[in-house]
Amino acid sequence: MNTNKTNSPWPAHRVQFITLCTHEKQTTLGRIYKDKNGFVWQPTVWGMAAEEGLRKLKLSSQLVLIQDYVIMPNHVHLLVLYRRCNDRVVKWFISHCKHTMAQHMLKAQHANEPIWETSYSSHYVQREHTQLALSQNIREHKTRWHYDSLNTFLPRPYSPKV
Template identity: 25%
Template sequence: MAQKIRKPNRLPDYDYSQNGAYFVTICIKDREPILSRISVGANCVRLTDFGKVVDDEIKKMNTVYECVFVDNYVIMPNHIHLLIRIENDGRRPQVAPTVSRIIKQFKGSVTKQIGMSVWQKGFYDHVVRDGYDYQIRWQYIDDNPPKWAEDELYIK
């Protein structure tokens, strides 16, 4: 069987290290629900041991990259959503990393701690265009747990 050709999802000629906000979704390989447990309709996310590792790494992201901030996130059973902001004011000695570099480092650190790769190849990102778009992404993250049964990545 021929291998599926992946469509590039990055904007051509866009600098993914420039200041701004980025909405990122990272999925677990084969959509295995290994990161958290959610009671359908509830707004309570109970992290598994793997989910706790992911949570710790998300919280450390600003210590790895001084100009990177995670403004909001949610750890779902088989994927995570992050609202990442790059804010390089030129006073920090560190050059801003690209979104791809941030996610590669994050996935690698989690993989090393867990002892195996749990991630699907790649990730989805969306360049946040303005304040309205930012609020929509923020709300989507907040609304994800109570709407888990309606999510396209939901698996019983």
């Protein structure tokens, strides 16, 4: 796992799995709960705004292709393909991605605290089958939230309604 490091044997590995965490891993993007039909994603205003920012980024970016992404309560996973890959491009993309989502989020709801952690984690994907597995994981991630190491939710003790 790289934290703010982009050590990669260029240009062989251009696919990267990135995780961006919210400030102090607060669940500011939404929540996931289970009902009789399965897991339900309930985004906050910020979660919806982050989604809008990522959709626009996905459509507008020529240098970096966002192949898949998922927004979770306190983090975002991205699977990206770099058309041209070097340390500067990777660092620019991470910064641009956080900035684009933050712009949309702050337009939707103002905040005085930071939105994102300054660090991030990234892994270069070296094999196609790994890339396919990560893509599937992103699509199904909300149904496996209870296994996620970033899941900070602790069940509240039961208290009957009076």
